[in-house]
Amino acid sequence: MSEVMTMEAPTAPAAVAAAPVLEARGLSKRYGSTEAVTGLDLRVGPSEIYCLLGPNGAGKTTTIHLFLGFLEPTAGSVRVMGLDVAAEPLESKRRLAYVPEQVMLYRNLSGLENLEYFAALGGTGSLAPERLTDILVGAGLPPDAVGQRVSEYSKGMRQKVGIAIAIAKEAGALLLDEPTSGLDPKASNEFSELLERLRDRGVAVLMATHDLFRAKETGTRVGIMRHGRLVNEMSTDEIGHADLERIYLEHMHE
């Protein structure tokens, strides 16, 4: 992870530096008669790790996809560093990194080749193989696996390559969808440390997760979603583990 620590801090354009990095205003997404997200107002500032909690179908992944521009809002708007995602989808994605729940890569290529490809697509330019290797190892991939084909990787190893891709992009905002679901406890802890380092560099993180413990430990704020609505939002400094679990369960039983 030491290499990651030496990364340059992401730089936001001066015009949007003071604005929230990630912002949703009155955001709604409807599929037919189903409201996946309803009237969501959300702001994630620099150096913040915002954890979105909620059961399956609560609208967490939909929210992340709306930030990525994968979906078009039915109402409201999504902004990344002040840029309207709908109006400037490519520019806003240039400022975002994303780690999906299941990181799927080109199976016939190595982790290094996958990272090189996605990093180049992300606009980081051509990075030297040594630099890419450092990023992969920094994300927790064993050095001897760097050149192996991804078809030989475990789910956790693929997840680490996904994290490396996000790190290599040096984006000001990071979107994570259940990022630790394939990781063992040790790797999950390392991932939490990595997030804290990114936070210290000013990165804004929006993480959808079921893991209340990690949300409390890593997050700076948590939001609880249910039926597409943000039903509660609090700072993790204000609550303990037991409180978070109780509050969460209370909302689930409403």
Next chain:
Amino acid sequence: MTLRTVLRNEWRLLAADPALRVVLGVFAVLFVYALANGMAWAGFQERTVEAARTGNAERVEALEQELADIANGGRPSSPFRDPRAPNVLGGARGARTAVLEPGPLTALAVGQSDLLPYYYDVSIYTNEATFQQNGEVENPLNLMVGRFDLAFVTVYLLPLLVLALSYNVLSEEREQGTLALTLSQPVSARDVVLAKLAFRAVLVVGLAAAVSLLGILATGGFGSPGRVLLWCGTVTVYALFWFALAAWVNGLRRSSAWNATALVGAWLVLVVVLPAAVNFAAGLLHPLPSRVEMITAQREASNDAVNQRSELLARYLEDHPEMAGGVVAEEPGLGALAWAATDAVNSRLEEVTAVHDARRADQLALVRRYRFLSPALLAQEVLVDAAGTGDARFARFQSQVRAFADEWRQFFVPAILASERMDAGVLPDVPVFSFVDEGPADVAGRAAVPLLVLGGLVVLVSAGAAARLGRVRGAD
């Protein structure tokens, strides 16, 4: 940047995927085999043409020798084959073989050059029957399905290569899960698909162009740069049509299996069913008269004419008053009577073959009208025309042979009617056939419309594909 990045990644994926390499390898073998097949035919045609030329020279030399011998007091080799008789010198003994040189790119597209005669023996007896028959005995299966040449591989099989490489260009990314990570980068699905298809297009068109240029190099076809350009341009536009279709189908966001089924179905309809339907309709709506009936009519005409020689001669002289008044011998000889019969046969044959030719013209007109239904028909037409083995060049050859046969008759018939004797002195004045080939402007003029339509289809389908792919925002 996106283009270069995707191209590099695609190259890596190709290098790491044995199945793709096998597909490309199989098609490379097919291309090379098709070229070898075409070259074999072109070589055969060249040898035949050369043999015809040698035959012409040998016949003239033999006649010169015999006429010189006779002039020196010798006797004809046979009283019935006396070269001094104009019906012998202008008949079978002195006949000239008019040849059509192989098209400049025959090795790439045999076209109809194996079906249509590319040489005729021209004598005073040349008539419409001559143009209705082909002296070569050819494997009927070859004639039915066409030669396995580069044009065949390009028109029929190249689309399958394009589809095999492109049917899942987007759907596979979605199915294997890489699309989410890809589209989270600052790139659009349209640009990624375009770059992936560009990589495949370079591979496919590069393979087709490389084998074509190899064939052109081996057969000296670079002497016709316009045709080479037309060939390569047509292959490129035709391949682009299929790439555009694959892009459009991928833009529908269905599964890879669905895409494969839809694209193979499109191939079947556009390449197999529609051309076959057009041919079937042409035969059904404008059936050719029975060939057997035509030959029988020709024979009957010939028999009637022989039986009525004297009567026919009188009619001939009535029809050709310029031949009377001293030109024709007062007592017509056997040669004059025979010619009168021949001329009568020719007139009857023209009536018989006119029906056949009119139906054939109707068929061609129908095929030309409906060729726009199938990009395969359009591409084949231009490729064969570019190679110089299509209908147009053959028709030009046949028309020039007809004119040459007229010229030949004009030279010998007056002497036959006048029962004159000829000597070696006339040989330098005997008409000579020389095919005047078409110019690049003729070929380009014919290719313009089908190529424009093909190009228009590419633009249309590409625009549809771009619109569809532009709506792909996420991985679902």
